[in-house]
Amino acid sequence: MRELKILVIVIFFTLVTYWGVEPYAHSQMHKHVESENFEYKDLPKVEKGDIAKGKELVMSNCTACHSIKAENMPAPMDPVTSSASYGVNPPDLSNVGAIMDEKYLAAFIADPAKASNVAHKFTPESGKVHPMPGYSWMPKEDIASIVAYLKSIAPKEVTPKEAFVTACGRCHAARYDGKMLGEKWTQIGQKPKFKFDKDSLAFDIKVMEYQDNLKKYMGKLPPDLSIIIRARSEHFLKTFIENPQTQLPGTAMPRVGLSEEGFEKVMQYLENIGDPSKPARDALGYKFLIYMAIFTLFAVLWKKSVWKKLH
């Protein structure tokens, strides 16, 4: 009995120490931000739009800058040239309807800087304007039609990587995304394994040119997200992506307007590259624990048989 009492005391003090230096200390280090579950309550509702009308409007207003690969509409410029003109490569619109919130899409089309919470970067004094012009002059029904069209062309199933590429991958690189050495996600696309150094370096130069333009636009180079899943908690990433200003006031990172499903896809991608062995651990884990349970059972039986003759 005395041994058990000692064990309980040791466990108690261990838990108090653990609680103090982990959950408690971290709760004091970081400001607590409540999640809004991607509801975007500050944005107005979107009415039902006309898909055909939306298609017409998209063709006459959006495709001068945006590609829509799902509709065989190529990008008018390559990423590096785009970044030289806009600061960042405009996204392909094929799957925005699947991963973005529709209220956000409508608000963004009307006033991009305001909807993405980066209006502080584009004040009249700064002399800068958001690279995408606002369409607040357009009737609300027309914007609703554009959103309806974008949703209609979006694929039912978006892969985690596609979600990441649309939402994050034009500013953030992921250097661990690749099966072979040298492969990685860069802001201008996936870097393949090149046979010759010359080709590899040529690709790198393009990435650097793009990054220089991006730095001018964002103020600094946005961080690589390869292991962000380990550096930040899920709650932090969720509230930060919902609204970056709550966690980092004044940041240049825009609110990207992911819907809950879109966010889950992005998180899945981040987990795949930041913790690639998780599926293997999950698959092996329970088998190993069953083995340990049997092992423990035998250990207990053995101890009992040895200690039968002792005090």
Place this chain on the structure above:
Amino acid sequence: MLHVLLMPLIIIAVIVMHFGTLRIPHVNNQEGEEIDFDKEAEKYLSGDTKNSKVIRFQWDFLAKDFMVMAFFLTFFFYLVFYHYEFAMDPVNFDPADGLKTPPHIYPEWYFLWSYEILRPFSKDVGLMAFGFAQVIFLLLPFLDRSPNAKPAHKRGLFQVWFWIMLIDMIVLSIMGKVPPEGVFNTIGLVAALTFIGLWIILPFITMAEKKA
């Protein structure tokens, strides 16, 4: 060479010495009971294992050790497989940036207590207190002036000293990790002064102990 060969050899040598010295006054027990080991061993060997106060290392001790280890490893592998991030501080996964110091810096958890003895003071005083904290545990056998070699619960005031020290170390560890703001500063300073004070009074309270 030094770290992969020499240090392990030294550690093994110290372990051997530790086991060797254990044989001299014999292993202690939880109650601090004085035992005639030879008589108890004879009792064990003559077959009266039930009433003997000693056990054999093999397999009596090992069987129990094995059982405890099995429980521990089950828990350990549960953490390995399902809480992989358990002991990994997220801070270590942010790439280093020479131009950006994180707002809170702190050492690994087992150094937090001595870090908190450094932190609440001004630079020079803090360094002195830190140096004091690093070596003082090594001097414990010499600062303990008690004539008794017994567990703390049989030694009067020393027991109180022991528990205050334990709680103080935990408070220091927690305060070493929270941001140095507001009330945490005060708690940290009080805990650091308590730590130093405890070591100063240790020789006096142990000297006052009577030979039991």
